[in-house]
Amino acid sequence: MKIKETLIKATEEAGKILKENFGGEFKIESKDRESNLVTEVDKKSEEVIMKIIKSEFSDHYILTEESGDLSTDSDYKWIIDPIDGTINYAHSIPLCCVSIGVEHKGELIFGAVYNPMGNEFFYAGKGEGSFLNNKKIKVSQNNNFRKSLLVTGFPYNTSDNPRNPVGVFAEVVKQDIPVRRLGSAALDLCWVACGRFEGFWEFNLNAWDTAAGALIVTEAGGKLSSFEGGEYSVYDNEILASNGLIHNDLLEVIKKGKTSQV
DSSP states (O other): OHHHHHHHHHHHHHHHHHHHHTTSOOOEEEOSSTTSEEEHHHHHHHHHHHHHHHHHOTTSEEEETTTEEEOOSOSEEEEEEEEESHHHHHTTOSOOEEEEEEEETTEEEEEEEEETTTTEEEEEETTTEEEETTEEEOOOOOOOGGGOOEEEOOOTTGGGOTTOHHHHHHHHHTTTOOEEOOSOHHHHHHHHHTTSOSEEEEESOOHHHHHHHHHHHHHTTOEEEOTTSOOOOTTSSEEEEEOSSSHHHHHHHHHHHTTOOO
């Protein structure tokens, strides 16, 4: 399918931009908060992605982190994060990636996440399964919550976020369960999909952070939900992803943590 070919090409070409500029000198700016960064490499990556998509599908809807909502009447929407993990990238930490998801009539049909520094290309197609470097992947089969390895992230407004992300984190670590923070939601989701983590949760995310990774998780046999256990949408700003086997355990801890005092 031409969309799949274009997706892979755009993701790979943007990945080249990331790799070529990684560890070098480039302009870095702050967005709404001082800690929320954007680099000139984000913008170069986005330009390459959009040029490739528009060369094949000039009428398609595009939603991208830096340029915003480029709306059309098309049934197809490309959801783009030119660098997920920009803070890592700006500090020469190689945990960052290009993330692109494709929707058709509101349903995710393709997703690609590429970390060129780690040479890991994740891909999923609706009904096709999920792959890492062309090898099929599956979520962890561990069903023991106490033996899980989890991953999370914190929003830029952690200090005044009314949903208590610090309380949730504290409640999880009180279970004596190890938790990591990579700094890239897209990679967090992919690492759940390939079995490295049993679960992931995070507040205040956007569609471009999760669209590709969400499909990669579900196609690998995982489960997604809101923090209340309801159906997940990439347009929600919170996500719980897991191997499915420890999902309810983690959900209950998150619910408790939202009202706990730290």
